Amino acid sequence: MKIRAICGEVTSEQVRKIADIAEKYGNSVVHFAVRGAPEIPDTKIISIPEIRKELAGVNLHLLEDDVENMQSCFGEYCSEGLFNPQALLKKLRKE
Secondary structure, rough: OOEEHHHHHOOHHEEEEEEEHHHHHOOOEEEEOOOOEEEEOOHHHHHHHHHHHHHHHOOEEEEOOOOOOOOOOOEEEEEEEEHHHHHHHHHHHHH
16 A cells, blocks of 8 residues: 655654554555655555545545656755755645
């Protein structure tokens, strides 16, 4: 089960919720994929409605029937960046 994470970022509160869900509905493992999506393996399909509700409580959603998580370099945190590509990416994701 993949979770949408714009720019591959989640807050500390969201990480705690993902970990709680992994313990409750999965095998206590969270995998962060190459494209930045937190994934919880070994979840049961029957649990998805409950998982959606729990994720919504911390403003997260499952990555379903959509493009993969869009990524950019860490321009905001990089001293070599000429602009903030993450801000642009976040704006594109809202449209």
